[in-house]
Amino acid sequence: MDIYSVMSRLAERRSLFCSEADFQHELAHELRLAKPDLQVRLEYPLGPDLRGAIDILLLGPDRFALELKYLCKGLTAQVGGEEITLRHQSAHDIRRYDVCKDIQRMERYSERTGYSAAVLVLTNDPAYWRVRRRSDTVDAAFDLAETRVLGGSLSWGAAAGAGTTRGRESSLQISGRYRLAWRDFSDVGGPAGCFRYLWLPVGPSSNPQAGSTAN
Numbered sequence: 506m507d508i509y510s511v512m513s514r515l516a517e518r519r520s521l522f523c524s525e526a527d528f529q530h531e532l533a534h535e536l537r538l539a540k541p542d543l544q545v546r547l548e549y550p551l552g553p554d555l556r557g558a559i560d561i562l563l564l565g566p567d568r569f570a571l572e573l574k575y576l577c578k579g580l581t582a583q584v585g586g587e588e589i590t591l592r593h594q595s596a597h598d599i600r601r602y603d604v605c606k607d608i609q610r611m612e613r614y615s616e617r618t619g620y621s622a623a624v625l626v627l628t629n630d631p632a633y634w635r636v637r638r639r640s641d642t643v644d645a646a647f648d649l650a651e652t653r654v655l656g657g658s659l660s661w662g663a664a665a666g667a668g669t670t671r672g673r674e675s676s677l678q679i680s681g682r683y684r685l686a687w688r689d690f691s692d693v694g695g696p697a698g699c700f701r702y703l704w705l706p707v708g709p710s711s712n713p714q715a716g717s718t719a720n
Contacts, residue, residue: 506563506569506623506706507539508623508625508704509688509704510539511532511535511536511539512688512690512702514535514538514539515531515532515535516690516691518531518535519531520584520690520691520692520693520700521582521584521589521691521693521700522575522589522627523589523590523591524575525573525574525575528573528575528627529547529560529561529573530547532561532573532625533545533547533561536561536563540563540565542565543563543564543565544563544564544565545561545562545563545564546559546561546562546563546564547560547561547562548560549561549562549570551610551614557610559571559572559614560572560573561573567620567621568618568620568621569620569621569622569623570611570614570615570620570621570622570623571622571623571624571625572607572610572611572622572623572624572625573624573625573626573627574600574603574604574607574624574625574626574627574628575627575628576594576600576626576627576628576630576633577591577592577593577594577628577629577630578591578593578594578628578629578630578632578697579591579592579593579697580629580693580695580697580698582693582694582695582698584693591629594630596669597630597632597633597644598642598643598644598647598665598669599669599673600633601633601644601647601648601649602644602647602661602673602677603673604624604626604647604649605647605655605659605677605679606673606677607624608624608655608677608679608681608683608705608707609677609678609679611623611624611707611708612679612680612681612707612708615707615708616680620708621706621707621708622706622707622708623704623705623706623707623708624703624704624705624707625702625703625704625705626649626702626703626705627690627700627701627702628700628701628702629697629698629699629700629701630697631699633649633650633703634649634650634651634687634701634703635650635651636650636651636652636653637650641662642662643661643662643664643665643666643669644661644662644665645662646659646660646661646662647659647677649685649703650685651685651686651687652684652685652686653684653685654682654683654684654685655679655682655683655685656679656680656681656682656683657678657679657682658676658677658678658679659676659677659678659679660676660677661673661674681707683705685703685705686703687701687702687703688701688702688703688704689701690702
């Protein structure tokens with residue numbers, strides 16, 4: 506999948522989304538436009554062994570599973586005559602963990618089925634892509650900053666409180682090694698108007714230059 510071309514065309518048509526569901530719907534539509542022969546399914550059940558559902562599943566000669574995250578910093582912007590307000594999502598540590606958990610889930614899906622998969626993160630919050638000054642934070646293992654190589658066993662720091670880790674206590678095991686390379690998506694103006702995305706393909710046909718260094 507040439508996700509960079511898809512995202513470029515999507516940004517021309519929709520530079521801002523009002524929710525993750527809106528992003529999911531518009532990306533699915535763009536994928537249909539790019540490859541009309543594909544069948545697209547949303548919220549496709551993974552099955553009892555993996556639990557949950559895949560945000561977007563592409564059906565064709567092969568299957569491709571795609572998990573999305575839309576991580577927002579507070580913003581109100583006028584785009585094409587429409588005013589869109591994004592609520593600020595705090596708890597960066599929890600959201601970093603959830604992205605890494607999606608990578609683990611997609612790796613397990615790929616290992617079980619033999620099909621490729623990916624995680625796609627879109628955000629206007631620089632806290633996710635900027636390199637942090639401190640390396641001893643409780644969520645350091647789940648850091649998504651530019652140029653980092655993500656992989657191996659990921660666990661909370663010893664100082665992580667129960668309120669932070671509740672429901673997310675388990676360590677994560679990432680089989681591959683993922684070089685984190687963020688790309689620009691759009692800029693709708695204002696201090697939180699710059700959106701960037703992170704593309705992390707996993708599985709047998711993933712492209713090392715697209716984010717994965719070992720799959």
